[in-house]
Each structure stands twice: as C-alpha cells, then as structure tokens.
Amino acid sequence: MSAGAPVRVALVGYGSAGRGIHAPLLREAGLEVALVATGSPERRAAVAEELPGARVVDDLAAVLEAGTGPDGVDVVVLASPSGVHEEQALACVEAGRPVVVDKPLAVDAAGAARVVRAARDAGALLTVFQNRRWDDEQRTLAALLASGELGDVVRLERRWERWRPVPKDRWRESAPPAEGGGLLLDLQTHLVDSAVQLLGPVESVYAEVSAQLTPAEDTTFLALRHAGGVRSHLSAVSAAGAPGPRTRVLGTRGAYVVVSFEGEASGFAGDLDDDAGHTGWLVRAPERERVATAPGGHADYYRAVAQAVRGEGPVPVDPVDAVHVLAVVDAARVSAEEGRVVAVETPAV
Secondary structure (H helix, E strand, C coil), X not given: CCCCCCCEEEEECCCHXXXXXXHHHHHHCCCEEEEEECCCHHHHHHHHHHCCCCEEECCHHHHHXXXXXXXXXXXXXXXXXXXXXXXXXXXXXXXXXXXXXXXXXXXXXXXXXXXXXXXHHHCCCEEEECHHXXXXXXXXXXXXXXXXXXXXXXXXXXXXXXXXXXXXXXXXXHCCHHHCCCCCCCHHHHHHHHHHHHHCXXXXXXXXXXXXXXXXXXXXXXXXXXXXXXXXXXXXXXXXXXXXXXXXXXXXXXXXXXXXXXXXXXXXXXXXXXXXXXXXXXXXXXXXXXXXXXXXXXXXXXXXXXXXXXXXCCCCCCHHHHHHHHHHHHHHHHHHHHCCCEECCCCCC
16 A cells, blocks of 8 residues: 555444444544445445445455455455354455454354464454453553552452343344354453453453343353452443442552443442543542543554554554453353353464
8 A cells, every 4th residue: 555545444334333433433543434335225325424435335245356455445344243253254364355353253262263363374464343442441540550559459340231121122132142142242352351451361260141131141240360360350231220330440559440431320420430531540448539541542443453554563452362352251151051160261373
C-alpha cells in the first residue's frame, strides 16, 4: 500500500457489532471502511446511509474476490456471529489476507488453535478484537498495579452484571454454545482476557454456570487461580436486579474499586461514582482517593492494527492469547458440569 494512504477495510457483518462497535472505531482511528459484507436488505440500506463510500457485497467469498490494492482492501474484519469465526478466519488466512476476528476467535480452544496454526503456516496477519483491554478501568488498573500502590494483589473481582429480565432477540441469547451463544463466549471471554492481562495465565478454574432465561448460559461465575497463586473472581449475569461493584482489587497496601460501568445501573452507586478524568478509587478504609484515568481509548486498537498492516509494528492482540482464554472457558464448562476445580490445558500452537 502507498505511504500515507488509509488502510482499507472489508467489514464482514453489519449487525450490533459491525455497525455499532467496529465501524465507528475504524473511522475514529482513521481507517477506511471500503467494503461491507451483509446479505440483509435492511443492513445494506444502513450501510448506504452511514458509509456512503463503501461498496456492499453479499458475503465473505465476495470479499476475498475483491483483491487488494487501491480498489481492494488491506485487512478483513470479521464482525460476524461467533459460531462462524473459525471457518471464516481460516478462509481469510488461507487466502493470505490480514484478518481481525471479533472475540471469541472460535467456540473452543481447539478451533482457535487451528486458526492460529493456519495463519502462522500461511504467513498471514491475524489478531483478535479484545477491545476491553482498552477500557478506562483496565488501562487505569494496569497503571496502578505497575506503580505498586496496591502492594501484592490478593484477589481481583470483576462483574459484568445487567438487569435484562427480558432477553434481547438476537443470536447471542438464542444460539446454543456450539454456535457461539451464551455468556461464557460473550462477556466471560472479555473478563478472562482482562484478568489474564493483569495477573498472568490461568492454571485452574472453578465455575458455576446456568441458563435461567435463555437457551444458552446467562448466569456465570468463574474463580480462577493464576500462575503464582493470585485469584480472580469473574461474574457475568444477564438478570441481576442489583448489579454488584464493577471491579474490586484487594492488595496488601490497599484496594481499587470501580462502582459503575458504561451507564449500567448498580445497586452500589452513590458517592463512589466516577467524575470526569477519574476512573475508580484507591481505598484504604476509611481513607480513599480518586484515581486519574490512564490515557488511551478503544480506537487505539485499530490504530495499532493499521500499523501492523503497514508493517510498522506488532498486532495489538497476540492470537495465542485467545487460545488460552478459550481453554479457560472450556475448563469452566467441565467444572460447572462436574462440580470440581479443573486444570486449564491450553493447546499448543
């Protein structure tokens, strides 16, 4: 690609992820959405209105036929349902196309490992959209841990709890886990990845998982033991009438607490809410102080993708990390079914 030219993107899928998350971030980061693949007449109309410069095709096969260069695309972004990620990612890397795959990379660790090996063998750029690494609280907590102000971490608690007694009418709620549905593959893949980035790889997991209102699991709790012995407790619940504090990290020198998250109501909201320029509190009861938000944002992910596509830097998320996250999820399924702690076995890639 010519120096200074924007990275041209083919966006596969224009639903809640493609339209609501990827397209805005791509534009914010300075990439050009040149091609969109969707077979829905309603979504094709939305593309015409919202991305007037983009060409619309029916499917991934048409994307891969589009070629590269000034009239083609430089990278494919898969914002399709999770159940087809492995198949579509394999098609991209076998065609030698750089590809960004929305999380999860596959529905299990074995499938993710197949994609990573195929990309390595083909010499194709592959990365996974773990955008929650760029959350305000994640960046801020990482900086706080690096500063040593919390001392040695004893336990991390993070919750993604919502009050949704009426499930949304979409595949994430209605599809079985084998097709990518349920909270283990949706929210827990974010929570597990965030915990791993902060505390290191996971050695074992205990899980409690149930389906209360949807065909796939909508109530999940994971207790992880990280290498070195630190624990993390991760909760994702769809029908929580009183969502708990978003994040609480206990250390030997204090605690870090975040109450609210992205406007979700919390049963613990109040004088611990954030204000502009701050994310969370450093607490040594009864003393507490606001923590300044670390710089950055989600668009930094796609800025790093652009650099990687140009050969100017590494991919923002190593896809090997996604294999480990799915190995944790696989072990959580076994743990919930058998009621025991299960060792995490990450496939070799």
